Amino acid sequence: MIHVQGITKRYKDTLAVDDLSFEVREGVVTGFLGPNGSGKSTTMRMIMGLDAPDEGTATIDGTSYHGLGLPLREVGALLEAKAIHPGRSAFNHLWYLAQTNDIARQRVDDVLEMVGLSAVAHRRVGKFSLGMGQRLGIAAALLGDPPTLLFDEPINGLDPEGILWVRNLLKGLAAEGRTVFVSSHLMSEMALTAEQLVVIGRGRLISSGSVDDFIAESSGQFVRVRSPEARALEALLLERGAHVVAEDDGSYSVSGLDAAAIGTLAGDAGLHLHELSPQMASLEEAFMELTRDSVEYRGHESPHGAPVTASFPSTNSGK
Amino acid sequence: MSTTLTYTSRDLAPATHARVRTSSALRGEWTKLRSVRSTTWTILALAVITLGVAAIAGSTVSSSWHTMSAFERQTFDPTGLSLRGMLFGQLVIGVLGILVMSAEYSTGSIRSTLMAVPSRSKVMLTKVAIMAVVGFVVSEVLSFGAFFLGQALLASPAPHATLSQPGVLRAVMGGGLVLTVLGLVALGLATIIRHSAAAITTYVGVLLVLPLVVQALPTSISQPITKYLPFHISDAMTSVTHVLGSGPSLSPWTGFAVLCGYAGVALAVGTWMLVRRDA
Ligand SMILES: Nc1ncnc2c1ncn2[C@@H]1O[C@H](COP(=O)(O)OP(=O)(O)O)[C@@H](O)[C@H]1O
Ligand SMILES: [Mg+2]
Numbered sequence: 075m076i077h078v079q080g081i082t083k084r085y086k087d088t089l090a091v092d093d094l095s096f097e098v099r100e101g102v103v104t105g106f107l108g109p110n111g112s113g114k115s116t117t118m119r120m121i122m123g124l125d126a127p128d129e130g131t132a133t134i135d136g137t138s139y140h141g142l143g144l145p146l147r148e149v150g151a152l153l154e155a156k157a158i159h160p161g162r163s164a165f166n167h168l169w170y171l172a173q174t175n176d177i178a179r180q181r182v183d184d185v186l187e188m189v190g191l192s193a194v195a196h197r198r199v200g201k202f203s204l205g206m207g208q209r210l211g212i213a214a215a216l217l218g219d220p221p222t223l224l225f226d227e228p229i230n231g232l233d234p235e236g237i238l239w240v241r242n243l244l245k246g247l248a249a250e251g252r253t254v255f256v257s258s259h260l261m262s263e264m265a266l267t268a269e270q271l272v273v274i275g276r277g278r279l280i281s282s283g284s285v286d287d288f289i290a291e292s293s294g295q296f297v298r299v300r301s302p303e304a305r306a307l308e309a310l311l312l313e314r315g316a317h318v319v320a321e322d323d324g325s326y327s328v329s330g331l332d333a334a335a336i337g338t339l340a341g342d343a344g345l346h347l348h349e350l351s352p353q354m355a356s357l358e359e360a361f362m363e364l365t366r367d368s369v370e371y372r373g374h375e376s377p378h379g380a381p382v383t384a385s386f387p388s389t390n391s392g393k
Numbered sequence: 394m395s396t397t398l399t400y401t402s403r404d405l406a407p408a409t410h411a412r413v414r415t416s417s418a419l420r421g422e423w424t425k426l427r428s429v430r431s432t433t434w435t436i437l438a439l440a441v442i443t444l445g446v447a448a449i450a451g452s453t454v455s456s457s458w459h460t461m462s463a464f465e466r467q468t469f470d471p472t473g474l475s476l477r478g479m480l481f482g483q484l485v486i487g488v489l490g491i492l493v494m495s496a497e498y499s500t501g502s503i504r505s506t507l508m509a510v511p512s513r514s515k516v517m518l519t520k521v522a523i524m525a526v527v528g529f530v531v532s533e534v535l536s537f538g539a540f541f542l543g544q545a546l547l548a549s550p551a552p553h554a555t556l557s558q559p560g561v562l563r564a565v566m567g568g569g570l571v572l573t574v575l576g577l578v579a580l581g582l583a584t585i586i587r588h589s590a591a592a593i594t595t596y597v598g599v600l601l602v603l604p605l606v607v608q609a610l611p612t613s614i615s616q617p618i619t620k621y622l623p624f625h626i627s628d629a630m631t632s633v634t635h636v637l638g639s640g641p642s643l644s645p646w647t648g649f650a651v652l653c654g655y656a657g658v659a660l661a662v663g664t665w666m667l668v669r670r671d672a
Contacts, residue, residue, distance in 0.1 A: 123511050124504055125671040140511045143411045157504040159429060159496060166428035167505070174413055174421035174509040214505065 075100055075253055076121060076222060081130030083116050083277075090116040092277035093130070098255045098270075100221070103248045105268030105285075106257035107361060113277035114257040115154045118226050122151050134222050146175040150215030154226040154257075156207060157214075160200030164191055164210050167199060168217060175218055185213040204231030212243070222253040229263060241267050261361035273361065296329040297336055300349035307345050314339065325349065413510050415519065421509065422519040426493065426527065435489040436531055439482050440538075446478025447539035451546035458550050471554040472564045473632040475543025479536060479568045483575050483627065486528060487596045490579030493524055494663075495589040507672050517584065517664045521577060528576035533569035540565045560633040567630035567645055574649070574656050575600075575623065581659025584667055600624060616641070626652050 076098040083091040091113040098104045108114050119125040121132040123139025131138060134149050142148045158167055168182045186192045189209040194202070199210060208231055215223055225244065229237045244267055248254045258264055264271060264285070271288050273280040281288055298321075301307045308326060311318050316330040328336060333352045340347050426432055454474060461469070497503035510516050544553050556562045579596050586592040604624045607615045619625055620641055626648035643651065 119504075119671075122504075122508055124507060142511065144413060145511055146509055151508060153504055155501050155504070157501045157508075159425075159500040159502040161429040161431065161500075162425075163428065166424060167502075170421040170424040170428070171505060171509045173424055174418050176414070176417055 075135055076224075076255055077131075077133045077136070078117065078121065079131050079133075081117065081120055081127040081132055083113070083120060083125060083127050090277055091120070091127070094274065094277065094279055095130075096272045096279060096282050098253055098272070100253040101248060101251050102269040103244050103254045103256060103267055104270040104272060105264035106255060106272050106274070107261060107264050108257075108259065108274040108280075110259050112259075112274050114259075114274065115226050116277075117274075118151065118153065118224050118255075118257065121224065122149070122153070144175040144218070146171060146177065146218030146220065148218070148220050149222040149224065150218060150220040151224040152208070152211040152215045152226060152228055154230075156211070158199050158207065158210060161198060163196045163198055164202075164213075165195040167210065168214060171214060171217055177218055181217060181219070185216045188216065189213040205233060205236045208232060208236070212240075221251075223247055223255070225254075225256040227257055227259070229258070237263075296327045296353050297331070297333045298349060298351045298353050299326045299328050299336060299347065300324065301326075301340065301345055301347050303345045306343070307340060307347075310339060310343055310345070311336070327353070413512065413515065415515065418510050418515055418519045419522060422523045425506075426523055429496070431492050431496065432489065435485055435492070439485040439489075439531065440535055442485060443478040443482045443535045443539045444542055446481065447475045447543035448546055450474050450477055451543035452548070455548040455551050468634050469552065470632055470634045471544065471547055471552060472540065472561050473634075474547075475540045475554075476536065476564060476568045476631040478539055479572060479631055480624075480627065482532075482535065482572055483600060483623075484597060486532065486572050486576040487579035487600070488593060490524055490528070490576035491583040491589060491592045491596060493520055493580055494583040495587060495592050498587045499589055503672050513668045514664055517660070517667055520580060521660060524576055524580050525573060528573040529569065532572035532576075533566070536565050536569035536572070539568075554633065558633070563645060564631050564633050567649065568627075570649060571627045571630050571652060574652050575627075577656040578623070578652075578659050581656060581661075581663040584663030585659070620648070621651060623652060623655065 078097070079095050081091055081094050082089075094113070094117060106114050106117070116125060117132075120127045121134065121139065123145075134142065137148075139145065139149070164186065165182060168185065169179065171177075172179065172182050183192070183195075186195050189212050191206065191209055191213065194206065199207065202210065208228065212225070212228065215225070225240075228240050228244075232240060244254050244256055248269075256267065268285060270283065271285055272282045273288065299307065299311075304324070304326065308318050308320075311326075311328055311331065314331060314335075316328050316336075319327040321327055331339070333350055337347065337350055340350075451474065458466075497506060506516060507513065510519075540554075540556075544555075547553055554561050556565065579592070582596055583589075583592040586595060600623055604619070604622050607618050607622065609615075610618075620629075620643045625642060629642040629648050630645045642648070
């Protein structure tokens with residue numbers, strides 16, 4: 075169980091994390107979701123005792139990181155920035171960590187086997203691909219067989235096979251009863267992996283709860299409408315206070331009125347409808363909706379090639 | 394990869410103590426030091442420089458003996474000559490001391506280190522201990538090696554030194570000690586500065602540039618300062634007949650105590666900053 079209580083972190087003039095509180099339970103994968111720069115990595119570093127919060131506390135099973143006895147046996151973490159010396163072999167990287175926490179040498183071989191790096195254990199890490207480096211980081215997190223695990227953007231740089239592997243790994247660890255906390259800036263990834271969500275934007279908590287609740291509580295439903303008399307219909311809908319978004323394919327996404335109301339409105343005005351279908355917002359859209367005001371780098375490509383605003387409903391929305 | 398993979402350990406003994414043990418942290422730190430190539434390379438470079446200079450200086454002095462003045466012959470210091478390479482060695486051991494800490498920051502491995510050993514004063518303590526022991530063993534071996542090699546190659550008519558002559562054992566032992574302590578000064582600087590290049594520049598500046606700057610000052614100012622410079626402390630320690638024409642020196646052991654003081658300050662400030670700063 076991870077417990078974060080009112081943590082705040084300021085770097086010079088950046089407020090990276092702002093009075094953030096949440097809990098991460100054992101036995102499920104909890105996703106930590108937020109656009110790039112929203113403070114996920116900073117929060118994880120504070121949980122791991124690397125950065126000191128200006129205010130608030132972060133505890134793991136009731137203890138701050140500095141109070142943990144042999145920390146690698148209590149919590150393991152894969153951080154976003156590589157924390158591995160490229161000149162060292164994979165084995166030696168894990169071996170020195172194991173030595174500090176009185177972990178048997180056999181366990182080093184075991185975790186190397188688990189992540190599929192046994193064959194390259196004695197090769198220098200600098201020669202590893204991004205995916206292999208990521209696997210080594212995961213091996214280090216698993217080294218002490220800890221009940222709590224943190225993964226910061228674990229699928230970055232992985233190929234589809236690797237992504238699938240990580241997904242199954244996270245679920246498997248949670249199924250063993252562990253606390254698994256995994257960050258991502260991609261809602262689509264969280265939808266496939268996580269059961270619980272902590273959503274942040276600009277360092278503040280936006281929402282926390284189950285993935286299902288998250289969809290329901292965010293803007294949620296809308297109605298797709300298609301009409302040959304689109305302009306007239308749009309004007310009518312806006313007049314009635316609906317929120318209308320023109321989509322690229324010529325349809326309109328309407329929220330604020332349900333399908334029945336839209337149908338009646340169109341019928342009364344004598345407008346034809348070619349489509350009138352209630353839709354569930356995708357998780358991605360729900361995420362965008364919630365973080366709309368807190369995206370720091372709106373419209374920029376994220377460093378990993380996935381556009382932050384990928385499925386952001388296109389322009390032209392009326393009020 | 395197997396589909397029935399589980400992540401639980403079969404043979405992880407339960408933790409029996411409430412803290413990371415110092416002995417365990419030391420073992421980990423030793424593994425870290427010996428598992429990177431830069432350690433091997435710097436120690437090799439240190440050996441080549443100290444032994445190489447001793448060999449060259451020892452084997453060439455006899456041919457220039459007849460051109461030396463009577464005063465030069467009288468004050469000729471065969472011990473100091475063999476240890477001349479130690480002055481260059483100071484730069485190399487500094488690089489080793491710096492890399493022990495700065496490589497952790499340049500590669501990000503400091504985060505792995507601190508996650509495994511959250512007590513930062515313990516991290517610092519283990520690094521200092523490992524650097525002190527490794528530095529001491531390597532420096533003493535090379536100091537004695539340089540002395541014996543240099544003496545063996547010294548041909549008559551130049552006189553030889555033996556360890557039983559007054560001051561010689563002190564100079565040879567002391568040369569290794571000075572090197573050891575300078576490695577710790579470098580480690581302290583690197584903990585404060587955290588960037589390899591900046592730390593090396595600062596270290597070289599203190600060792601080599603500072604003496605030049607001081608020398609350029611009016612004598613009334615430079616004379617009382619000069620003897621406290623690491624360069625001069627080291628020179629006083631490794632010389633038997635001292636004739637550095639730049640005024641008074643501290644006695645070898647007083648100078649050494651001052652040098653230890655520098656290391657203490659650098660390490661204390663470094664530890665304080667390591668504890669205080671985000672990683
Ligand atoms: N060490 C640091 N120094 C200065 N600013 C930082 C530092 N770490 C993070 N920040 C800033 O804090 C904010 C949050 O960053 P981060 O926690 O990395 O977000 P995320 O992981 O969600 O992308 C960003 O504006 C970032 O630039
Ligand atoms: Mg991040």
